Amino acid sequence: MDRLSHALDEALLSDLECPVCREYMVPPINLCTNGHNICSKCRQKVQCCPTCRAEFSSIRNVALESIARRLKYPCANRQTGCLDLFSIEHIAEHQAVCAYGPIExxxxxxxxxxxxxxxxxxxxxxxxxxxxxxxxxxxxxxxxxxxxxxxxxxxxxxxxxxxxxxxxxxxxxxxxxxxxxxxxxxxxxxxxxxxxxxxxxxxxxxxxxxxxxxxxxxxxxxxxxxxxxxxxxxxxxxxxxxxxxxxxxVQRRASITQPKNSTGVLKPGKYM
The missing domain is CATH 2.60.210.10 (Apoptosis, Tumor Necrosis Factor Receptor Associated Protein 2; Chain A)
Incomplete structure (x- = not known):
């Protein structure tokens, strides 16, 4: 099941690849009038759709954004050795300090x-x-x-x-x-x-x-x-x-489980 889930994520991630920067898109995902996707960063850099040269629409790909929020994203430093996967909420935080990526x-x-x-x-x-x-x-x-x-x-x-x-x-x-x-x-x-x-x-x-x-x-x-x-x-x-x-x-305190008798009732005495 895990292997099937991983294969499905890989297939969905391929649909999330930006045609300009080749990185995986995260919300907001922009559309052209013909329905082609582009990431928000690249949208600011180009005047028309890189796929069909059509104008950009003001509509976002809400369906693809919903899928993106449920996926685990690979780190942008995967080519240099980082194999970790992160949700959309945590991928940017990780990449900012990833040991496999350059930092100032x-x-x-x-x-x-x-x-x-x-x-x-x-x-x-x-x-x-x-x-x-x-x-x-x-x-x-x-x-x-x-x-x-x-x-x-x-x-x-x-x-x-x-x-x-x-x-x-x-x-x-x-x-x-x-x-x-x-x-x-x-x-x-x-x-x-x-x-x-x-x-x-x-x-x-x-x-x-x-x-x-x-x-x-x-x-x-x-x-x-x-x-x-x-x-x-x-x-x-x-x-x-x-x-x-x-x-x-930080030393995490282990939770203490109180012993029970055969009936499942807490034993009286020093625990009570």
Whole structure:
């Protein structure tokens, strides 16, 4: 049955191939007056139908769009080795950070201005050579400056971008995984502000965010470190900030199944 389903998907995907870019179309799918399809990106680049030279219609191929939403799409980087399949809702998110496709240096997100573009597998070597001040292979990162700061952390076989910012009297710090949100949720980050040899400390733990999310969205989500700058200054001693960021994997708690007797009724006693 799986083999038949896969063959059917392959046949339907062939109908979804754009005649211009040869990539699989996703909604909205445009039509010409003779009923030929074209993807929305290519529709903006050509004046007439590439198949029959007819004018484009304002009508969309709603039937084909409905089919597209039920299919699993292969990654655009399939020619370089990615064999994963994704629904229409998740294919774009995956392709933006696919290990088999080229990505920009993540530090461009913090305005470093690096021209490098390559595969994720080569990012560690690039960062170590070109950005040693931002590079770390540890899961724990120490921040000593009360100013904007970034770091690339290579641990757990993944790449993380840590970013700290102070704006309008607010202190923000977030860790993002160079990957989709589904993968980012497997990790958590602990932010700890403390004063050496004193009792006071602030410790908060959040799930790691995805690199595909812009910083403003992360900061406004409330799911990252966000404090009043005056509070943070309490943890600055002789112009040195004591902030420790620790990454770890999320340990999922196994559900506990209560034992039953032969009648299917919960046993009384310590479980009740």
């Amino acid at each position: 240096c993540p530090l461009n997100k913090v305005n470093v201005g690096c021209p490098w573009k390559g595969f994720k597998s080569d990012l560690k070597e690039h960062a170590k050579a070109a950005h040693p001040r931002y590079f770390s292979e540890r899961s724990t990162f120490f921040s000593y400056m009360l100013q904007d700061e970034a770091a690339l952390l290579f641990c757990f076989g993944e790449v993380f971008l840590s970013y700290k910012r102070i704006r309008d009297g607010r202190f923000y710090c977030v860790v993002q995984l160079i990957g989709p949100s589904s993968q980012a949720s497997k990790y958590k980050c602990e932010f700890k502000l403390h004063v050496v040899d004193e009792i006071e400390e602030i410790c908060k733990t959040f799930t790691v965010r995805s690199y595909l999310e812009d910083f403003e969205t992360s900061f406004n989500s409330g799911k990252c470190l966000r404090l009043d700058a005056l509070v943070v200054r309490h943890f600055v001693v002789q112009n040195v900030l004591n902030l420790t960021v620790t990454l770890s994997t």
